[in-house]
Amino acid sequence: MSDHVYKQIKLTGSSTDSIEGAVKNALSKASRSVKHMRWFQVVDTRGHIENGQVAHWQVTIEVGFTLED
Amino acid sequence: MSDHVYKQIKLTGSSTDSIEGAVKNALSKASRSVKHMRWFQVVDTRGHIENGQVAHWQVTIEVGFTLED
Amino acid sequence: MSDHVYKQIKLTGSSTDSIEGAVKNALSKASRSVKHMRWFQVVDTRGHIENGQVAHWQVTIEVGFTLED
């Protein structure tokens, strides 16, 4: 593990349900093109409001993945 | 949209259930007097502990709303 | 309340389900040895990814408890 190199990308996902759902949606779409994702960190939690209620959650994460040889 | 002016206020809501619930409770009470709320950002997530368990979640948000003409 | 002294410790808990679950697991284990816990603050929210999905949430909190006489 000591010789791995990781790259981090920043993604924002949305969900009408929950913070966890917004993270899952971001990872789900990213996983189509990015392989070997290892960890994420939540760096911003926001949301849009319509009629005084949460319309959807919008969560920004940094995702680390292994750079392959 | 380019000629809107927004004001942001800082609110703290509570919930015995979840972080999302605390945000919803804050917005619910604020919506009685504040109109045209557009977005929020979570700026602090805390909680109170009783008997070694989470008694309630306490989440602070900044809420942006449109200043009307 | 004005003559209490509190100490804060930093803990990281995990959960396959939710952010709230990770906090609860951290408090549950800590409560075996730490008494008089009063509040917590979430200071980092991370997670591990396996096969493009969240394997578990990993949440770091600071926990304040009363120093007894």
Added chain:
Amino acid sequence: MSDHVYKQIKLTGSSTDSIEGAVKNALSKASRSVKHMRWFQVVDTRGHIENGQVAHWQVTIEVGFTLED
């Protein structure tokens, strides 16, 4: 001056032209209802993009004004 008390509010203004224009638009609308504004601090500078170009600048400021007796 040593006995004044100031209150700070947080505003976001927009302009298709410049950062300075966005600040001026925020102050212009706020001055209709807020008196005795004394200073501001820029706390966030953002913008919206349409067709690969800046559609408008969006600048958030904190504005301090004197609380009157």
Added chain:
Amino acid sequence: MSDHVYKQIKLTGSSTDSIEGAVKNALSKASRSVKHMRWFQVVDTRGHIENGQVAHWQVTIEVGFTLED
């Protein structure tokens, strides 16, 4: 306590004597119009200098108060 919603406002008070005095002066003036203030946090401590000496202390606080039903 778990169903309270709090609002936070940002105030700057001054005193020729001390940091504590500047906070007290800010709260004293705010208490004329704001009810149910519960806590404050110091977010900036500054001062003005005249003839090489502190002319007055200028302390900015965020004040939380209960939103009534």
Added chain:
Amino acid sequence: MSDHVYKQIKLTGSSTDSIEGAVKNALSKASRSVKHMRWFQVVDTRGHIENGQVAHWQVTIEVGFTLED
């Protein structure tokens, strides 16, 4: 809008004229290869000095764009 996923990239543009010009130059070059850019945030404003004058402004932005299906 609640089912969009955004990616953010970090760019630094330069201009001999203004902060706004440096942002525009960064977006102009990026728009050749990045589609669906939606917003940016200024995260650093610097400049180079020659002969005691601003030679050019150098502004770093984070740019969010929609990940297409």
Added chain:
Amino acid sequence: MSDHVYKQIKLTGSSTDSIEGAVKNALSKASRSVKHMRWFQVVDTRGHIENGQVAHWQVTIEVGFTLED
């Protein structure tokens, strides 16, 4: 001094009088069980309000002490 190892703990003390008093109360109680305390840093200054006045100051410090052999 170059071969010492220090540990830092985080404490919150209270005082009805002053910021300095809250720090002293925290150190006074900690000194019963922690030896060889060397320095502290103030990391948060808060207070509780009752009837529009400061009921007590609540100051959080990090305290460094020497780990003995």
Added chain:
Amino acid sequence: MSDHVYKQIKLTGSSTDSIEGAVKNALSKASRSVKHMRWFQVVDTRGHIENGQVAHWQVTIEVGFTLED
């Protein structure tokens, strides 16, 4: 270039016109006594308000210059 040592100083300039103008005024006055200035970074952007309008912009920069042998 690898054997240069730089010193950084912190300056605040003002302008009735623009953020860029405030930076230029700070550099213009500093260049009378400081030689070999190489770069700057904007660390604070503020302004004074008179009659509800921006009276002048006040921008704080850190300026790096080469320490000569």
Added chain:
Amino acid sequence: MSDHVYKQIKLTGSSTDSIEGAVKNALSKASRSVKHMRWFQVVDTRGHIENGQVAHWQVTIEVGFTLED
């Protein structure tokens, strides 16, 4: 006032008595060589501990002064 340029320096003063005293001692010594000091901001509050008690307070401030023509 709009054409003034200020320089800021960083000083640390000490006092066996109080935070305010540490600031005053820093300004008192600086005033021997620095003229036209206008304001300060507290950026760090620390202290040394001897025998479980505060031996002296150590406060770091940034001081702004006018650059003369």
Added chain:
Amino acid sequence: MSDHVYKQIKLTGSSTDSIEGAVKNALSKASRSVKHMRWFQVVDTRGHIENGQVAHWQVTIEVGFTLED
């Protein structure tokens, strides 16, 4: 140089030996696919521990490179 546009990416490299080695390993792998790298900034320094000793250093950097025409 005033018309260059740079992109920044975030990488994490590892080394059993040193912080400098972890940065070099990150750059070495990245240089296979990224051309025209110009500078880096260290944003996080961590490490893994095995048997009470540093198993490897893990350093995160942001790397700026020129966007070619």
Added chain:
Amino acid sequence: MSDHVYKQIKLTGSSTDSIEGAVKNALSKASRSVKHMRWFQVVDTRGHIENGQVAHWQVTIEVGFTLED
């Protein structure tokens, strides 16, 4: 791994040689009483100067270790 709970402590180590050496000395002394240390993060890098030269490096780390059942 998803059911582990970690505690983090903050340590400062010193070395006349290097940043890495200061971290190793901190871990070496801590390992006498703390078991199951897993990772660390560097949070502050300082040093003492004597006769214009680095007398010793002083590095503060946060160390995470597994709380055993």
Added chain:
Amino acid sequence: MSDHVYKQIKLTGSSTDSIEGAVKNALSKASRSVKHMRWFQVVDTRGHIENGQVAHWQVTIEVGFTLED
């Protein structure tokens, strides 16, 4: 020691070898004109890249020294 006043200056040194070397080079040049330097803190660690390799390390420190009577 309680009656000392310190001033802090910000320096950037470079080295082709190491972070420690960059700090030493900054202190070495500063010591020609600044007396009574006591401590430093690393506030930024950067580097320049040539041909995919570290050309030199560039470390910014704040240095505290005693103001003499």
